Amino acid sequence: MSEIQVEELTPDKVGKVRNGITMIIVWLINLPVMIVLWSLSGVSNGGTILPAILCSLFFLIAPMCLYMLQPNQAAVLTLFGAYRGSDETQGLRFTNLFYSKKKISLRVRNFTTQTAKVNDANGNPIEIGAVVVWRVVDVAKAVFGVENFTNYVHTQSEAAVRNLARSYPYDSFEDEDEITLIGDASEVNDNLRTELQERARAAGVEILEARLNDLAYAPEIAEAMLRRQQAAAIVAARAKIVEGAVLMVREAIDALEEGTDGSDPIRLDDERKATFASNLMTVIASDAPTAPVVNVGTLNR
Secondary structure (H helix, E strand, C coil): CCHHHHHHHCCCCECCCEEHHHHHHHHHHHHHHHHHHHHHHCCCCCCCHHHHHHHHHHHHHHHHHEEEECCCEEEEEEECCEEEEEECCCEEEECCCCEEEEEEECCCEEEECCCEEEECCCCCEEEEEEEEEEEECCHHHHHHCCCCHHHHHHHHHHHHHHHHHHHCCCCCCCCCCCCCCCCCHHHHHHHHHHHHHHHHHHHCEEEEEEEEEEEEECHHHHHHHHHHHHHHHHHHHHHHHHHHHHHHHHHHHHHHHHCCCCCCCCCCCHHHHHHHHHHHHHHHHCCCCCCCCCCCCCCCC
16 A cells, blocks of 8 residues: 555544543533433423433443543544544543544654664675664554554664665775765764655654664674774874874974074085985884984995
8 A cells, every 4th residue: 555545545633532521520410410300200291201311321321432541642533444533632531432442652662673684885794773763643544554553663664774784885995975884873874764754654653763773794704894994094094194294304304494593504405305304204104113323424425
């Protein structure tokens, strides 16, 4: 059944229901009236028998027309299988004796999907799971739109999580602007909620939040991917160090040639600049402490 058909067949509307407290007051008032009518029926040649019978029927039937709704609870009303509306007003309620009443909770619910093993957009096996927070907002659709709205939401949530995993890579080592599951959590969670809301609309359900809570590489590739991530981090760190070292060498050479704090400038030829830059780069960018070498001759010996 399509979404449009569900909306046409089960339009959510307010049922014809009255306040139960008011009807109890009427019921209590009816009791002495019924007694008086029955007492007068014997002396009025039966003129009050019909009103007495009606009052008696109301006295017997009225309690069976009452039902109670707690906060964040709704009732779907049907008459011989035909939908007659819904009631979301808390407290004691009064309606048609022949109405069937199915109560539905409107409270916020949440669950965790089963951790699924899926291939991401790059074909790498990952393990992924999500937390989904939802509630019923259209009780007619929840009851008549799907067979079991709770199971429906759970099944569609797991399907949406699997589809999300196939749509994005777990991580990106080449393109920094690419959206990834681990690097763009907020955007990925928003997309998951949007997709799940489209799936859950047929059940009259609103998805309040959907977020990934379990995300990791599958065990068979986890170690290899960890080494790859560590290597990428080392390369990025070394590149940053070299970038800073080059800047420091340039500033040091400029300071020598221009002179600082009133000192005389030191002029270096290209060969001496190259040697100075090489030595300073070694000191700054080296992983291990460097040992100085004193040159007592000329640079050409």
